[in-house]
Amino acid sequence: MIEAEWWDYEDAEELAEAVAGDVGFIIESALDARGQCLIALPGGQTPLPIYEKLAKARIDWKKVMIVPTDDRIVAMTDPLSNAAMLARIFLPKGARVIPFISDKAPDHKAAGRAADARLQELPWPPDLVWLGMGNDGHTASIFAGPDLDEALDAPKARRAVGVLPDPLPAEAPVARVTLTRAAILSARTLTVVVTGKDKKKLLERAIKDGAGSPLPIGRVLADAEQAIDIHWCA
Ligand code: 6PG
Numbered sequence: 257m258i259e260a261e262w263w264d265y266e267d268a269e270e271l272a273e274a275v276a277g278d279v280g281f282i283i284e285s286a287l288d289a290r291g292q293c294l295i296a297l298p299g300g301q302t303p304l305p306i307y308e309k310l311a312k313a314r315i316d317w318k319k320v321m322i323v324p325t326d327d328r329i330v331a332m333t334d335p336l337s338n339a340a341m342l343a344r345i346f347l348p349k350g351a352r353v354i355p356f357i358s359d360k361a362p363d364h365k366a367a368g369r370a371a372d373a374r375l376q377e378l379p380w381p382p383d384l385v386w387l388g389m390g391n392d393g394h395t396a397s398i399f400a401g402p403d404l405d406e407a408l409d410a411p412k413a414r415r416a417v418g419v420l421p422d423p424l425p426a427e428a429p430v431a432r433v434t435l436t437r438a439a440i441l442s443a444r445t446l447t448v449v450v451t452g453k454d455k456k457k458l459l460e461r462a463i464k465d466g467a468g469s470p471l472p473i474g475r476v477l478a479d480a481e482q483a484i485d486i487h488w489c490a
Pocket of ligand 1: 390
C-alpha cells in the first residue's frame with residue numbers, strides 16, 4: 257500500500273514557495289543531525305522556479321551535496337545536461353553538484369556503471385530524492401524500454417544504471433543514466449512534484465495500480481516503505 261499525501265496548491269507560485277520551504281527544512285534537519293546533506297534532484301522544466309527559490313534560502317550550502325536523480329548522456333556543455341542545470345543554480349551558492357555522466361563511455365550500459373561507481377563514493381542514503389514525472393509515466397529516467405526491468409530490479413547495492421528509452425522522449429531524445437528503484441527508495445524522504453490535471457490523473461491511477469501499474473512511476477512507488485509527499489498544482 258503506497259502511503260501518499262497530496263498537497264494541492266492554488267498556483268505555481270504557491271507550490272514553489274511550499275516545496276522550496278519543505279526541501280530547505282529537510283536540508284537544515286540533515287545538517288543539524290549529521291553535519292552534511294545529500295539530495296537528489298530531477299531535471300525537466302517543473303522544478304526550475306522552485307530551485308531558483310530554494311537557492312535563495314539561507315542554508316550552509318557548502319555542506320550540501322547535490323546529484324541529479326537522472327541525467328541525459330551528453331556533455332556538460334549540452335543544454336540537455338541536468339547536472340549543468342543544477343550546477344548553474346547551486347554552484348554559485350557553494351553547494352557541491354556531482355555530475356555522474358561520462359559522455360565518453362562506449363555505450364549507455366557502461367555510462368551507467370561509471371555513474372554507479374561515482375555514486376558509491378557518496379555518503380548514502382540521500383536525505384531526499386525528489387521525483388518528477390513525464391506524461392508517459394516515467395520518473396527519474398526509468399522509462400519503458402529494454403532497460404526498464406534492470407532499472408526496477410537492480411540489486412539493492414546498485415545505485416545507477418544506463419537506460420535507452422523506447423520510444424525516445426521528444427524533449428530529450430537521448431540515452432540516460434538513472435538512479436535505480438532501490439536507490440530512489442533508499443532515500444530518507446521521498447517527494448514527488450507534478451503539475452497539470454492530466455499528470456494528476458495519471459499519478460493517481462499509477463498509485464492505485466501499484467505494483468501492477470504499467471507505468472514506471474507506479475512500479476517505483478509501489479515498493480516505498482516511507483510516506484511520500486506529492487506536491488501538485490493545476
Ligand atoms: C529528466 C527528468 C524527468 C522529469 C520528467 C518531468 O528528464 O531529466 O528527471 O524524469 O522529471 O520528465 O519533466 P517536466 O517537469 O519537464 O514535465
